[in-house]
Amino acid sequence: MTAMSYRPADIVSPYLLFLGDIEDSVSAKMARAVVIWRPEKAVGQLRMTERTVSVGIEDVSIEDAVARGARTLVIGVANSGGKLPAHWRDVICQAISHGMDIASGMHQRLTAIEGVPELAREHGVTLHDIRHNHPPLEVGTGEPRSGTRVLTVGTDCSLGKMFSSLALQRGLEQAGLNAHFRATGQCGVLIAGEGVAIDAVIADFISGAVEWLSPACDDQQWDIIEGQGSLFHPAYAGVSLGLLHGAQPDYLVMCHELGRPHMRHLPNRPMPEMAACIEANLAAARVTNPAVQLAGFSINTSQVDEATARRELEALSQRFGVPATDPVRFGIAPLVAGLTGAKQ
Amino acid sequence: MTAMSYRPADIVSPYLLFLGDIEDSVSAKMARAVVIWRPEKAVGQLRMTERTVSVGIEDVSIEDAVARGARTLVIGVANSGGKLPAHWRDVICQAISHGMDIASGMHQRLTAIEGVPELAREHGVTLHDIRHNHPPLEVGTGEPRSGTRVLTVGTDCSLGKMFSSLALQRGLEQAGLNAHFRATGQCGVLIAGEGVAIDAVIADFISGAVEWLSPACDDQQWDIIEGQGSLFHPAYAGVSLGLLHGAQPDYLVMCHELGRPHMRHLPNRPMPEMAACIEANLAAARVTNPAVQLAGFSINTSQVDEATARRELEALSQRFGVPATDPVRFGIAPLVAGLTGAKQ
Numbered sequence: 001m002t003a004m005s006y007r008p009a010d011i012v013s014p015y016l017l018f019l020g021d022i023e024d025s026v027s028a029k030m031a032r033a034v035v036i037w038r039p040e041k042a043v044g045q046l047r048m049t050e051r052t053v054s055v056g057i058e059d060v061s062i063e064d065a066v067a068r069g070a071r072t073l074v075i076g077v078a079n080s081g082g083k084l085p086a087h088w089r090d091v092i093c094q095a096i097s098h099g100m101d102i103a104s105g106m107h108q109r110l111t112a113i114e115g116v117p118e119l120a121r122e123h124g125v126t127l128h129d130i131r132h133n134h135p136p137l138e139v140g141t142g143e144p145r146s147g148t149r150v151l152t153v154g155t156d157c158s159l160g161k162m163f164s165s166l167a168l169q170r171g172l173e174q175a176g177l178n179a180h181f182r183a184t185g186q187c188g189v190l191i192a193g194e195g196v197a198i199d200a201v202i203a204d205f206i207s208g209a210v211e212w213l214s215p216a217c218d219d220q221q222w223d224i225i226e227g228q229g230s231l232f233h234p235a236y237a238g239v240s241l242g243l244l245h246g247a248q249p250d251y252l253v254m255c256h257e258l259g260r261p262h263m264r265h266l267p268n269r270p271m272p273e274m275a276a277c278i279e280a281n282l283a284a285a286r287v288t289n290p291a292v293q294l295a296g297f298s299i300n301t302s303q304v305d306e307a308t309a310r311r312e313l314e315a316l317s318q319r320f321g322v323p324a325t326d327p328v329r330f331g332i333a334p335l336v337a338g339l340t341g342a343k344q
Numbered sequence: 345m346t347a348m349s350y351r352p353a354d355i356v357s358p359y360l361l362f363l364g365d366i367e368d369s370v371s372a373k374m375a376r377a378v379v380i381w382r383p384e385k386a387v388g389q390l391r392m393t394e395r396t397v398s399v400g401i402e403d404v405s406i407e408d409a410v411a412r413g414a415r416t417l418v419i420g421v422a423n424s425g426g427k428l429p430a431h432w433r434d435v436i437c438q439a440i441s442h443g444m445d446i447a448s449g450m451h452q453r454l455t456a457i458e459g460v461p462e463l464a465r466e467h468g469v470t471l472h473d474i475r476h477n478h479p480p481l482e483v484g485t486g487e488p489r490s491g492t493r494v495l496t497v498g499t500d501c502s503l504g505k506m507f508s509s510l511a512l513q514r515g516l517e518q519a520g521l522n523a524h525f526r527a528t529g530q531c532g533v534l535i536a537g538e539g540v541a542i543d544a545v546i547a548d549f550i551s552g553a554v555e556w557l558s559p560a561c562d563d564q565q566w567d568i569i570e571g572q573g574s575l576f577h578p579a580y581a582g583v584s585l586g587l588l589h590g591a592q593p594d595y596l597v598m599c600h601e602l603g604r605p606h607m608r609h610l611p612n613r614p615m616p617e618m619a620a621c622i623e624a625n626l627a628a629a630r631v632t633n634p635a636v637q638l639a640g641f642s643i644n645t646s647q648v649d650e651a652t653a654r655r656e657l658e659a660l661s662q663r664f665g666v667p668a669t670d671p672v673r674f675g676i677a678p679l680v681a682g683l684t685g686a687k688q
Contacts, residue, residue: 081483082548107546139425142578142613199548202451204426206547206582231585234486234632238550238586245578269486283624288578 011103011128011190013041016065016095017055017076020088021048026158026264030105031055031076033187037166043068045076048091062091066098072128075104078186080235080265082107082131082200089113096123103128105186107200130186131200140207140246142288147217150295150339151249152227153281155272157236157264159257160327162188164298165226167327168253171336172222179222182214184243188226198228199239206239210246222339225249231280232272233263241284248288251295251339252281258312259303278320295342296335297324355447355472355534357385360409360439361399361420364432365392370502370608374449375399375420377531381510387412389420392435406435410442416472419448422530424579424609426451426475426544433457440467447472449530451544474530475544484551484590486632491561494639494683495593496571497625499616501580501608503601504671505571506532508642511671512597513568515680523566526558528587532570542572543583550583554590566683569593575624576616577607585628592632595639595683596625602656603647622664639686640679641668 017031034042035055044060047053055076060068073095075084084092084106092102092110096119104110110127111117120127150168152161165181165188172179181188183195201209214223225247229236256274263269272280278294285292297316301309309326316324323334361375378386379399388404391397399420404412417439419428428436428450436446436454440463448454454471455461464471494512496505509525509532516523525532527539545553558567569591573580600618607613616624622638629636641660645653653670660668667678 107548140579142610199546201547202543203545203547203550203583203586204451204543204580207579231628232631234589235484235551236548237589237628237631238582238584239547240582241575241585242547242582245581266486280627284575284581287576287581 010193012071012101014043014068014070015041015072015074016060016062016070016100017042017045017057018073018091019045019047019052019055019076020085021052022077022079023051023053025053027077027079028053028055029158030074030078030187030190033162033191034074034076036163037191043070046091062094062098062100066100070100072101072103074190075102075106078105084108084113089116092116093119096120096125099123099125101126101128103130103190105130105190105197107131130189131197134196134201134209135212137201137205137212138208139204140211142245142248144289145211145216145248146219147221147223148219149214149223149225149247149249150251150253151225151244151247152253152255152298153240153244154227154230154255155232155274155277156257156260157229157233159255159260160298160300161227161255164253164255164327165224166191167332168335169224171332172224172339175336175340177222177340178218178220179224182223182225184210184213184226184228198243199236203238206242207246210243214247227255230272231284232277234266234269244281244284245288249285249292250289251293251342252285253295253298253335254278254281255298257300257303258309274316293342294320294322296322296338298335299324299326301326301329354537356415356445358387358412358414359385359416359418360404360406360414360444361386361389361401362417362435363389363391363396363399363420364429365396366421366423367395367397369397371421371423372397372399373502374418374422374531374534377506377535378418378420380507381535387414390435406438406442406444410444414444416445416447418534419446419450422449428452428457433460436460437463440464440469443467443469445470445472447474447534449474449534449541451475474533475541478540478545478553479556481545481549481556482552483548484555486589486592488633489555489560489592490563491565491567492563493558493567493569493591493593494595494597495569495588495591496597496599496642497584497588498571498574498599499576499618499621500601500604501573501577503599503604504642504644505599508597508599508671509568509570510535511676512679515676516566516568516683519680519684521566521684522562522564523568526567526569528554528557528570528572542587543580547582550586551590554587558591571599574616575628576621578610578613588625588628589632593629593636594633595637595686596629597639597642597679598622598625599642601644601647602653637686638664638666640666640682642679643668643670645670645673
């Protein structure tokens with residue numbers, strides 16, 4: 001199998017987005033990613049309780065979804081540890097019994113749930129374990145590659161690296177450039193239809209997988225590589241560092257959420273200080289690209305009012321001498337302008 | 345399965361150490377580890393050509409090894425990428441046909457070699473894939489744990505972190521302390537009979553696996569955790585950082601080889617500067633243990649004469665204010681004294 005010929009199996013849309021009974025809004029990232037970036041692909045959402053997080057589309061039953069043409073039940077949730085709660089099994093089995101494929105971004109494989117592979121065979125449906133679908137991997141080399149690479153990094157996980165990467169890709173393309181989105185997480189792979197869930201590869205191959213994902217290319221091509229985790233997250237920093245080395249980025253975009261009280265899932269752990277976080281990322285990135293630069297900030301400002309958001313973005317921009325924006329609130333244009341200006 | 349009840353399947357000795365046809369001495373680390381740390385377990389070595397690296401014990405055929413009571417053919421090689429060369433298959437099959445178990449530390453599973461699982465079943469022998477033998481894993485938390493932890497880190501891979509860790513454990517034990525060796529690589533696991541090959545776990549679980557491997561313990565207990573790779577190696581730094589965070593070491597021992605010309609397998613990549621390497625490791629380690637200290641240096645000086653070695657060690661010790669030794673040439677005592685002195 002050559003790098004170029006590899007693609008994950010097609011996940012057939014339309015989708016029914018399954019949210020289980022999660023009450024933590026951030027965990028719904030897989031469903032939300034579809035609603036934001038591929039809204040035409042979802043017929044509705046399926047929630048187990050009234051308190052379950054909503055991604056703002058219509059609630060539909062499995063029966064109604066099938067009537068609307070839904071072909072795949074997408075597990076719309078990415079939880080820490082990647083285990084499928086045992087009490088979701090009945091819904092998964094129901095969907096299979098109604099002839100739907102299932103797509104999951106969990107570490108735990110659909111095929112490892114008791115009875116599920118047998119039921120899938122019986123009904124002739126496909127089980128997509130998005131995180132486990134990747135090409136044969138090699139260890140990284142760190143050898144310089146042609147092309148221009150932008151990597152989104154962050155102070156923490158789950159604060160907008162995928163969103164920022166997709167927005168940047170779209171913005172660069174709209175500016176007339178040849179820009180590709182390189183997905184490194186299960187949501188990104190679902191959106192892009194290709195990529196590698198980096199956190200699910202064998203540890204020795206993290207950077208090698210990213211070298212494969214964003215190979216040498218035309219110097220006019222931009223690869224926008226989706227970052228993962230944070231160098232300061234005690235669970236995931238290994239993934240973040242391997243990704244950083246494998247990406248050998250020319251530009252880093254630092255992602256952050258204003259007002260986040262502590263590192264995700266770790267109430268005792270304060271967020272890293274911004275200047276230290278930038279310096280740690282640049283220092284590590286220099287191992288494979290000594291010319292790496294900070295290109296700007298992509299900040300989630302949803303917790304503050306607009307005036308505060310503008311003031312904070314301006315302060316960051318002044319302090320570090322690069323553009324800062326909230327791509328949801330104010331658009332991605334400042335970062336696109338900064339990147340295309342820097343490249344000239 | 346609880347943490348405490350987990351143990352890899354026993355690999356039955358005596359061993360025949362198989363070196364294939366490798367000509368790179370460093371790749372023979374698995375065989376050499378047995379010869380140094382468990383010499384009583386090896387009946388001899390098996391080399392495919394005269395130019396193959398020797399680990400200094402008698403060459404014996406499979407037939408002779410069986411006559412001497414050998415029970416397991418140990419693949420004595422750890423190569424980059426972890427693939428078993430296809431032309432080694434015949435020797436593996438011969439050993440199986442003579443009733444020997446096989447133990448391998450490669451990423452590629454013995455069970456993935458064509459015909460090998462069937463042959464093993466036919467002859468009633470066991471295939472040990474050391475790298476793939478680990479407990480169910482969780483993501484890391486970074487929560488502080490009781491006990492005292494020492495981690496060996498390095499400027500590069502394959503320069504003595506396992507040797508230094510085993511020597512430290514033995515030295516601390518001889519000084520009357522309760523010291524455990526925590527194996528994180530396939531050689532260490534083979535020597536210790538337990539542990540986790542960290543480079544073979546799924547990337548999301550690197551630090552969680554190390555938290556499992558060295559759990560909270562008595563404050564009088566020392567855990568000597570075997571390091572892997574280097575924060576400056578473009579292929580393996582993700583593993584090194586996750587291991588560093590999961591270990592939450594109180595003390596780092598920096599390992600290095602005097603005169604190494606470039607990073608392993610990467611002729612274009614210079615070795616990192618020592619002060620920068622120390623600072624990067626301390627800075628990263630502070631994420632999970634703000635009190636971490638450099639305890640000293642374990643230096644492989646085999647490429648220089650004794651006078652030069654002594655001079656270089658003294659210079660390092662003076663420059664950084666901690667002990668420096670070559671545990672092979674001059675013994676581990678200076679590091680043991682430094683650690684036990686620091687703890688008082």
